[in-house]
Amino acid sequence: MAQRARIVLLSAGGLGPTAIARELSCTRQTVVSWRERYRTLGLTGLVDAPRSGRPTSVSSADILLRTLCPPPLGFQRWSSRLLGAELGISNASVASAWRAWGIRPTRHGGMRLATDPVLDVDVARVLGLYVAAGVGALAIECGPPVPGDRAPVARRPDVGDLGVGDARVGDLGDGSLADVGDGAIAFLRSIPSGGAPHPQAIIVAGATPWWLPDDEHRSAIHVAGSYRSWSRLVRVACLMAGARPRGAASVGALCAALRCRDPDAAFSWSVG
Structure with a gap:
């Protein structure tokens, strides 16, 4: 009412x-x-x-x-x-x-995301996005709650209409599966290190990432159950990040890159 x-x-x-x-x-x-x-x-x-x-x-x-x-x-x-x-x-x-x-609110604007394992997070900014045939990965920086300093939702940049859920792009040819794995690993290595005060998390689509070496980023991986679930969590994370000035800048840069994306090629972006 x-x-x-x-x-x-x-x-x-x-x-x-x-x-x-x-x-x-x-x-x-x-x-x-x-x-x-x-x-x-x-x-x-x-x-x-x-x-x-x-x-x-x-x-x-x-x-x-x-x-x-x-x-x-x-x-x-x-x-x-x-x-x-x-x-x-x-x-x-x-x-x-x-x-x-795939969400449940927690205290002070945080959110529990339905991933495996469950991710309790307040997203400070988006660090990177990778979309290729059979692979979707979102890298985020987690931050402390900011209950009194949030931009109105309507003013936050939104990736909802930019096709991030189309995780199966391109025409797979011989050897392309290895190329996708190599591209995903290269993407993770391009993510800037946040350090202990700003922990990072990687949300991936569909299944435990077959392309990820056992000794790299394994503890930070959170798996969404499907590509649709993953794409929705991407939107949630970007809207959460948009509550802060640095986060809004990172989402704005991602949106700009997505608008120029070639729909028939893998997409890889990381914050500058």
Whole structure:
């Protein structure tokens, strides 16, 4: 109800749907839907209809974006019940969206990512991304929580529409599997060393990386269950990094590189 009321108030104040969506970290369609319901039905249009099986009016992307915003004063993290009340949906819908994105909020803006092993992290910046036939790897720098110094989600750079989930690119020919492995190892060796104060983690797609030597980066590897899960975690990590100035700069550089990517070739980028 709180978000719906703010949509109505901001609309009455002269803001358009795009500006309201940016302000509230939701989609433009969410703004339009609730604004039209208010125009048609008045205040009763902002109340959930008492019928079972109705489709949710809040997408999983909306839930993700709101999860990455700070919880109300007095709360250290979102619970599914608290966020459901904020968005006017059931806590089961929130929990389902969190499972789909592979996340669970922790204290002070951190996130537990559904990898093997589980990764509890607050992403300070993105260090690199590698995408090739059968391989996806994201390198991140982990940082301490910054509960009071986060950029609004709507202002953070987002890789959501840049095709990072297309992990099977190119036309594999003879010997290309070895080339992919060599390229992935070269990518890891290009990642700058962070040192103990800033631990690093590598999130890889699909399965334990067959291309990784036993003596290299093994302790930092966290495996996502599928390419789709991995690509969603890439987006989550980039949105988290965008909360900080250095992190936003790293994600912006990655976005710029992805826009110039050759879709028929392996992609390798590391922060300068």
